[in-house]
Amino acid sequence: MSRIAFLGLGHMGLPMAKNLVKAGHEVHGFDVVPAAVEAAQKAGIPVAASGADAVADADVVITMFPAGTHVIEAYQGGLLAAAAPGTLFIESSTIAVDEARTAHELALAAGHRNIDAPVSGGVVGAENGTLAFMVGGSDEDFAAALPLLEAMGKRIVHCGGTGLGQAAKVCNNMILAVSQIAVAEAFVLGERLGLEHQALFDVVSQASGQCWSITTNCPVPGPVPTSPANRDYQPGFAGALMAKDLGLALQAIEQTATDAKMGRLAQQLYAAFAAGSGATRDFSGIITDIREDRV
Structure with a gap:
């Protein structure tokens, strides 16, 4: 003990x-x-x-x-x-x-x-x-x-060695942010094409687009009952925290002169989300801003 x-x-x-x-x-x-x-x-x-x-x-x-x-x-x-x-x-x-x-x-x-x-x-x-x-x-x-x-x-x-745990974390969260945005955009695109949420989930969750952002943190209500989308996007992991973590990612990108276009774009989108409606909402709630063309 x-x-x-x-x-x-x-x-x-x-x-x-x-x-x-x-x-x-x-x-x-x-x-x-x-x-x-x-x-x-x-x-x-x-x-x-x-x-x-x-x-x-x-x-x-x-x-x-x-x-x-x-x-x-x-x-x-x-x-x-x-x-x-x-x-x-x-x-x-x-x-x-x-x-x-x-x-x-x-x-x-x-x-x-x-x-x-x-x-x-x-x-x-x-x-x-x-x-x-x-x-x-x-x-x-x-x-x-x-x-x-x-x-x-x-x-x-x-x-x-020292600091490399944080290095892994910043890389992980950059991936997570990019994938959450991609999943949100796909569901909005599916909506506009006439796809039901459940149908799209049933396909993607068992296909090559499968990722944590859909199977656990699905950004629409219904397909994953435990996801924040089913409780009005209560975090979870708040948008303000994702914006903070992506700020750390951007700092690392610039310090290492890494050409990370998707990471930079994700940082911009989550900064806008956190500055608006998303500071205290789950970061998967960015789908509402994407749906309403706010980011």
Whole structure:
């Protein structure tokens, strides 16, 4: 059993923390949002008065924050100083590769260990313990973190050295965004050609166009009852978060001088979606903007 400090108890973090408790670990949480604190307490997870208090006696610190600036600020603002020497920091936010490497260097300089371990699978994956973890870090630190990651996820991949977990995540989400747009455009085209949603789904879900964006995150109500389209596009994975992740992808595209035309276009479309109706809707809801020619 490990004593774990889990910082960031939002829609993803809280179910991840609960799965660690189910696996027999002692978890103490912290969040700056009162509603998240209340939800954690109702779930039976003790919440510390501050991040520094949460990490003081922890063997492992897991952070799940909105952006890289929050991670760096938290590390520099007292987390690293408050933790016992040799604490393993698992950074599960989705942040830029260079931010992950900065966090790693800060942790090492303070006498700690660190891996980047962003996730894929959304809220449903977090609740069911079926997340995919993409991990960057040393073999030794990956091995130390693996039992904890297995309590929260179904597929854990060691992608290489520091920052490469984030590199895999940004590539994955670029693919996801492009495929979700393509699926949405296909359903709108099908509508205008007179195809029923179910008929198109029955064909594509078993044909060469098959992908997660249709079989799990189908953007129209009906064919996949558990998809966000059946609950008025409640996330899920919000459009604002997809826009943020694609901003990280665009940053990586430009830093590496990669000719990624579809990635750039997806970033533009999701930025427009998030700036309009889609900030708090599931990212599959971009189909409504495509249908109404708003993106």
